[in-house]
Amino acid sequence: MVPRPVSRTSPPGGVGRRSLLLGTAAWCATAAGCTRGTGTPAAAGARTPAEAAHATAPAPSGTLPAAVPWRPGPGEIEPSAKLAAVRLVEALGTWPAGRGGARSAAARAGALGIAAPLAAEFAAEAGPLTPVADQAVLRVIYAQYGGLLPDTASVLIPGAQSTRTGSAVREGGTTVDVRLKRTSAGWAVTALHPGRPGPATAPGASARAVLAQPRIELPPGAAADIRSGAVHESVLRAMLRLADTYRFSVSVVRSGHPIDVFGTGRPSDHPLGRAFDVWAVDGRPVVDPATPRSLVTGFMRAAAAAGSYNVGGPVRLSGGTRPNQFFSDATHHDHVHVGFAA
Template structure:
């Protein structure tokens, strides 16, 4: 099963990538809201008021966008530079300073990484029309890792500034495909997730999951739930697991490869029958400091919650075919359902 997390640990318990934001001055000093000094009507005999000195009220300042720090893979990652390469591309496409918007500017940023500029043409929702944008990488997890190819799922939050200076918050999950090359792996394709619209009548379990403080969902995963595309079996398992554990979910449906990476076997994720957890009780699954007994306990409890297919970094002996481990799942736990 594909999917997963790559996570940074240490002082910042979340891996994040931040693009810079700038403070914009809206309006010229000494101007009124209309941009002009008041003028008396001709022949009125009224002397126009003298211009006043500019004040802070005359020169409104745009709210700075968040400035997340650069996400970095930990030392225990399998092929850490593969994830770093994917994150660099997503950062180049999803964040820009004022004046850096537009396809040509994005192509130039991608080319500066030594990657094909045409990748910018596939940015989709990662590059909305906005004067400025900043990006946080919540986590970068493997969708699959083989000897010469990989899928990295880059889970993002994004802030964009509109023409009126307002700030909108969103995010997406990008499936970045890479192949081995020298001196660094190269990106061959990217597929930003596009979640569907909210459902008119989602399952009651959706509201319960969204309201549960012990379940952390990134933007794309939350949109999956609101869209009504996630089976109740997965939702009820999340709620059950949120009793003994605090869960940080990385991927549910949108943004995940359609097939189990390296095979033609359909993944349970696009069917809305699986979710990945990259952090348990605030500790990244990939972090060797995270107790293995905690991860094993979580995996066993996921099976008890109804999952027929539980993957993770821990090999559980004598468990039959219900549990599995491989390189792809060294950085997250996969919880899948067959209905």
């Protein structure tokens, strides 16, 4: 089985009026005055897991952290596609005091150069990105592919969002599946699918252990998935086993992931609660050429040994205890997929 996602609610083939063109020089329209995405050399790259954790840490009581625009680092495939997705999500999820609500969200999208009717549509699709609050700052943890084909893509964006209402500051966040299409002028956003993990339940022993394990770095959306009780026990046990050897940064578990393997009609294991993706191992991004290949392949083999029937990554490994247990494609150039059978 060679995955990668596509939602059953994928946009039609043409871009039409549901497209949004965003280049690498797009502005991050935020209250904190983000700089242009091209303002830092590519060598500086995306934040490391430690930097991402620092960037998502809450500010002093009653204030919000500064908005820090995400940038692609070395080794990314089609970085302009990721930037197109990220800049819109950052703009929708961040606003200054008194500028909440759908109309202001549409205005922030419009500030990126989007026509007013289309900006209003994206604002309406934003859902969990635009909760009721006086002020908000969204920080992108990583931008990972949920699918990458020659002319279409899914970019999965786990984010941490701080909101302030009155003097109360709340920490939250979600994962957004952003759909794009390649046009003659570049990559264009066609739709947003924010994750909705569901209400928290009383977690079982394995879920509690995962949530408490500091060697497993979970974005807000993935942590909410685990608290919802919708993540399979095999996933939780594998995470704990891998944490005995590695410190790893999860990008996506269940919510915010395409329903189907991208470009196919085959159900993905993620929405069923039977898979998780990892974007960094021991503080080293999977996508970075400077990350030792042996670290990534060792993690992939350890995931298979932990019970995964379907391990994808930047390298297709040989061997395994099951036929085609390992796979690789452009989508998995930036993360390791760990899937489990029913």
